Amino acid sequence: MKQVLQPPGWATPKGYVNGVSARGAQVFVAGQIGWNAQCQFESDDLVTQVRQALINVRAVLAEAGAMPEHIVRMTWYLVDKRDYLARVREIGAAYREVIGTYTVAMTAVQVAALIEDRALVEIEVTAIVP
Numbered sequence: 001m002k003q004v005l006q007p008p009g010w011a012t013p014k015g016y017v018n019g020v021s022a023r024g025a026q027v028f029v030a031g032q033i034g035w036n037a038q039c040q041f042e043s044d045d046l047v048t049q050v051r052q053a054l055i056n057v058r059a060v061l062a063e064a065g066a067m068p069e070h071i072v073r074m075t076w077y078l079v080d081k082r083d084y085l086a087r088v089r090e091i092g093a094a095y096r097e098v099i100g101t102y103t104v105a106m107t108a109v110q111v112a113a114l115i116e117d118r119a120l121v122e123i124e125v126t127a128i129v130p
């Protein structure tokens with residue numbers, strides 16, 4: 001079971017929560033990028049890569065018997081924050097399509113580059129399975 005942590009008087013964040021408390025088996029998903037199961041990029045579009053990275057996260061979670069609702073924390077590494085901010089609605093739609101609701105503590109940072117040259121985003125996840 002997971003509980004969203006929202007201090008009294010704080011503005012409600014959009015697209016994430018301030019904190020999450022949970023108990024259970026911990027599942028740590030390594031950073032997933034926007035390539036397919038054969039490690040091939042099908043697109044150089046940020047939203048398409050976000051969707052694929054989230055699909056990859058779901059696949060790894062499934063190996064542990066976990067589902068998206070068990071995610072408590074995500075860290076997003078982006079190579080272009082301006083592209084992310086310009087397309088945040090499309091990214092949000094992809095997130096809701098693949099993961100569901102925004103009950104996840106999230107951090108997003110811009111990085112100079114990712115190890116795979118074509119990667120535009122890398123998403124790392126922690127989940128707790130009750």
